[in-house]
Amino acid sequence: MAKDIKRQKTLVVGAGPVGALAALYAAQRGHDVEVYELRSDLRDPSTTPLNFTKSINLALSERGINALRNFSQPALLEKIFAETIPLAGRMIHGKNSAGQLTEQSQAYDIHGRTNFAADRGGLNKLLLDELETMPNIKFFFNHKLTGADFRKNKAWFTVSRGKLQPGEREEEIEIDFDFLIGADGAHSAVRYHLMKYTRMDYQQEYIDTLWCEFHIDAKAVQPGDDPNSRFRIDRNHLHIWPGKEFMFIAIASFDGSFTCTLFMPSAHFSQLSTTPDTLPEFFDNYFPGVTSLIPPQDLISSFTSNPHLPLISIKCSPFHFSSSAVILGDAAHAMVPFYGQGMNAGFEDVFVLFQFLDKHISSSTPFSELASSRAKALSEYSKQRTEDAHAINDLALQNYKEMRADVTSPLYLARKYLEEK
């Protein structure tokens, strides 16, 4: 009987946004949760950010908000919203036939509902802070999953304790678990090991587009000025400069600056890398108005010093093995960012997964029955979630064409006009 009141030990691998939310859901249900993260605590200012970029501004949408809301801690949602900016639609920048700069607002929703611009790092930190308040959570930073046996429910991690001396090796530890949630991103080690246990179909594709981050500085404001005047362009839009083959976007940050992203085929990145001085001219041709927001020298230095990063799209199925493991978020379905749904879909994974777990497991389920109940829940989860995850990957790929080209086509505009009538 004593065994039957034992609490299940859940390992969450990856403390990114999806892993952090999954850990919150598991802790709220009374699991003993251990979170293992490869990097150091991202709340420590010396931690290298993911992708080596300063920040990613994300569009948080209803799909993700619903999953946050269902964690049922209103205070957390309030804290998250306090650091977001409503995005009512997209603003398409261009030039008219007289060569004048144009802006065209396209609302996301005829009823005025919005998405929200959020800083990925800031959002992740709030989730980690929330986790820290829960008594049944333990963090293990600088722990990298290197192996797993999903039949014996054992996982292996190397522990990084700083620079190694010659001849020294990183310590490896073995951890037992009842349930392991892999939220370790697009290059997931959990997924890699899961493949040895289940007949996982797997497909990955690098699209021929790279991305690079730029920055529009906030305007200096004087005491007494309207604080909103620090935004150089409208803060409530996702700004798009469509360039057919390329695209430049900007999303407002809370401090009045904008985080911008250039998406472009790799050949163009290579070509411009050999002649970075031509970048301002390139921008004036394809993204009119940007050089009045970002000084040409800053454009060149961002392009030459920030990484040019790839975009991967991953589909796989199933997402689980037996009762012991499941993958969520980018680990299960990394997608190109053009639909603004990667993290939102990952949050939704957490919500859907725990709906299935709650269907089969309650606080009175004896410990001896947990594994068989969890196996049923995971099987139903994989079955339902695969089609949705694949669909959103496809939509994300399709939306690249819409954002970089179709948003300016007369046909698209006419269709949009009729829809709104």
Ligand code: FAD
């Ligand atoms: P990650 O954020 O990748 O986190 C994985 C974590 O696991 C990391 O902390 C990593 O260090 C850790 N880890 C990795 N390997 C191991 C290991 N072996 N052991 C232990 N830990 C490990 N999404 C949106 O919803 N809206 C947007 O507007 C949006 N815009 C985007 C714009 C760009 C330019 C990009 C690149 C992405 C965008 N996304 C957007 C996607 C979003 O960033 C990802 O979907 C989201 O970060 C995935 O979260 P995750 O927690 O699943 O994975």
